[in-house]
Amino acid sequence: MLRLQVDALNAAYAAALDERRFDDWPEFFTQDALYQVQARENFDRGLPLSLMALESKAMMKDRVYGITQTIYHAPYYTRHVIGPAQLLAPQLLSHEGDRIRAQAHYAVFRTRPGDATQVYNVGRYLDEFVQTPAGLKLASRRCIYDSEMVLNSLIYPI
Amino acid sequence: MLRLQVDALNAAYAAALDERRFDDWPEFFTQDALYQVQARENFDRGLPLSLMALESKAMMKDRVYGITQTIYHAPYYTRHVIGPAQLLAPQLLSHEGDRIRAQAHYAVFRTRPGDATQVYNVGRYLDEFVQTPAGLKLASRRCIYDSEMVLNSLIYPI
């Protein structure tokens, strides 16, 4: 059942990020997938500005390299809690008929060493999936976030 | 599968509220449905006092009119994250045999402009659903919330 496949992908995606298996993260996407992290305010107004926009799996791998090898930053744990996905009508945004559209609400919590756990980022994943021989893959994931603050320090993908 | 239908309704319900499509909100209910927001303390003691009690879809529409047209309030974003629903035994509370009883735990986060995201309201939806020609509808949704504070400013439905 399709929605259960989407939920399973989301759970595996969250686990990869929260367990810091960052190399696994690009593998949830197709080669030419879009990954975008955008403020809800910009999304709602149709503005292009986003906090992060990666336009291929190669760019995602480069980002992972940055996270794990080059960026100096204070460590923190993340924890994604994602609600059951909602399948969306296929015709609304998709330019390709075979894409599966879905969204899911998420909350990401952050824990820094010696500090209380905080609400870090909440929003929704607005997704397009395709079926591939290797299973369901993200052709596009837009993380539309409500949270305005804290994100100056966004290091890890949402 | 019934539980997946409930999850799908909950996801669509959350999306309508969080995307501020308030006119869509009453459409999740039957004509004579109950919508109630009640403190857990009162619910547990069997007390009738509640923060909001709307006893028909017409009252819900009136509330939506109030939210969108007449109430002056500081804007804020909401984000619902709802866990998978739990189907409940039909005989426990229902007075009608064809009602489907379920509950789901929720967290609602609030983001005000220029401020960090906060935990706004957590609790559970205690629901009765009916199957209609237009799909599953809420005959009763009671939002039993743990949170005591912040709610003096409850504007939008939970």
Next chain:
Amino acid sequence: MLRLQVDALNAAYAAALDERRFDDWPEFFTQDALYQVQARENFDRGLPLSLMALESKAMMKDRVYGITQTIYHAPYYTRHVIGPAQLLAPQLLSHEGDRIRAQAHYAVFRTRPGDATQVYNVGRYLDEFVQTPAGLKLASRRCIYDSEMVLNSLIYPI
């Protein structure tokens, strides 16, 4: 479908704890089940130290007796929001072939009287289930938590 059974168990488990039906809590486990609450840092390093480790249902019942009868503590409400579970490959950790391995991310919120709701504990359930004549039961639940603080006052199971 197996994953839906796991989600249903998690929802019922969360409801039992949050509704303070503590006597129901050990019933989610097999007789010789393990229940452990462990910091992520210790788990990741393979260290045995944990905040709570109960090695049978009898120990869990004893803990419930402690919670409800003997421990003096300030009351608080809890609310679990658990994401859809992820089934894990059977061979990775399990020493018994008939065990079903799964994990799910959770957030537990705490509300103390007269106070705002707080993020109390976030992490993941790392679980082993078995099918029994009475349905799916936990043979092992390890609560691997990110949160370092607040837990000095952990009273109720996670």
